Amino acid sequence: MVNPRAPIHIRTYETTCPRADALSDIQEGSLTVRPVFQSPESSFGAEVFGVDWNSPIPEALVAQLISLQDRYGVLIFRETGLDNARHIAFSQQLGEKLEINPFFYGRENDRLGEPRLFDVANIELDGSLVKLDSRRWHHSLGNALWHTDSTYHQTRSKYSILLSHGNPVRGGSWTHFADTRRAYADLSPEKKAQIEDLVVEHDLWHSRKLASPIVYGNPLPHELAAKPPAFHKLVQTAPDGRKTLYIAAHAKQFVGWEFEKSQELIWELIEHCTQPQYVFSMEWVQGGDMVWWDNRQSMHRANPYTESMTARDVRRSTIIDDGPLASGVKV
Ligand SMILES: [Fe+2]
Numbered sequence: 001m002v003n004p005r006a007p008i009h010i011r012t013y014e015t016t017c018p019r020a021d022a023l024s025d026i027q028e029g030s031l032t033v034r035p036v037f038q039s040p041e042s043s044f045g046a047e048v049f050g051v052d053w054n055s056p057i058p059e060a061l062v063a064q065l066i067s068l069q070d071r072y073g074v075l076i077f078r079e080t081g082l083d084n085a086r087h088i089a090f091s092q093q094l095g096e097k098l099e100i101n102p103f104f105y106g107r108e109n110d111r112l113g114e115p116r117l118f119d120v121a122n123i124e125l126d127g128s129l130v131k132l133d134s135r136r137w138h139h140s141l142g143n144a145l146w147h148t149d150s151t152y153h154q155t156r157s158k159y160s161i162l163l164s165h166g167n168p169v170r171g172g173s174w175t176h177f178a179d180t181r182r183a184y185a186d187l188s189p190e191k192k193a194q195i196e197d198l199v200v201e202h203d204l205w206h207s208r209k210l211a212s213p214i215v216y217g218n219p220l221p222h223e224l225a226a227k228p229p230a231f232h233k234l235v236q237t238a239p240d241g242r243k244t245l246y247i248a249a250h251a252k253q254f255v256g257w258e259f260e261k262s263q264e265l266i267w268e269l270i271e272h273c274t275q276p277q278y279v280f281s282m283e284w285v286q287g288g289d290m291v292w293w294d295n296r297q298s299m300h301r302a303n304p305y306t307e308s309m310t311a312r313d314v315r316r317s318t319i320i321d322d323g324p325l326a327s328g329v330k331v
Helices: 059-072 084-092 135-144 180-185 189-195 204-211 221-226 259-273
Strands: 010-012 026-028 031-037 044-049 074-077 157-165 174-179 199-202 230-233 235-237 243-245 251-254 279-283 290-294 298-302 313-320
Touching: 031 059, 044 059, 044 174, 044 279, 059 074, 059 290, 084 157, 084 313, 135 204, 135 298, 174 180, 180 243, 180 259, 230 235, 251 259, 290 298
Parallel strands: 044 074
Antiparallel strands: 010 279, 026 031, 031 044, 074 290, 157 290, 157 313, 174 279, 174 298, 199 230, 199 251, 235 243
16 A cells, blocks of 8 residues: 555655655556656665565566566566565566575574575674674675675676565665766766776675674685686666666776776766665555665665674575676676
8 A cells, every 4th residue: 555644765866856755656456556766767765565475476467567667767666475485486577596695504503594595684693793894894894885786797697676564764774876877878978988808706705804804804714716707798688778887986997907097987986876866765654564676776885784784684685697798797
């Protein structure tokens, strides 16, 4: 049910048009769509109401949701009530293969006991809150940098679906999204020409080192072996046909360029993409909230864990890309 007087749990950051609070809901068949940004140039982000998550999702509805996803890039659903099994089942309707957590060391060593879900909660295996300065804490710092999931995989992933469980979180639990299609469109013709053919080396350990140089300055051998770097084009075509930037904090350097010069341009582009007019934030209000985003046409970042934050039990499935650009560039 859509509650027109629900408090605002979506934030935009600048008095640019379009703005979420100026938009009205759109009826799309049985679904009500509440866009965050809506304009002829670029629509981005939408809350979607009207999906009955108690039953398997019919294929026609899956197709409708994918069409909305292609348009908005980020879809938010509230009060889904999904459990792990139904979270996975819906994810499998969106693509043949899900990513398997490479750091899954058996059900007894994993809080979720499910290798197709990534545990991104601030909760340890024994149920206690993650400790300040633990390795898990430092690993999470990388998620607070602007990034795109799995760019460091040679066969990349298209969608991520993050689902919350349990009680509402106190202490500020938000996820932030940036529209890389609209950001690309606003680049100057000179910049577009400069970057058109660039290939990027993506490395998970690069972003971890940026976020936490002391702990991740020298990743452990099994960590390095689990996640070698990958190569992808910087400028790509999004599912809706528009050009977009495929970039992330994992982006280490351009093929054929020096590291320092690469980092300069990479962060110039990330800063461009994450200007207020391209960004919105969603608050995790209660268990059952779910956000599904397209890594091929957006970036995101999490709020970092804080010591005042209560349990944030969020779990992610990641759907492997099966499109023409999925396997990146051979170098
Ligand atoms: Fe992420």
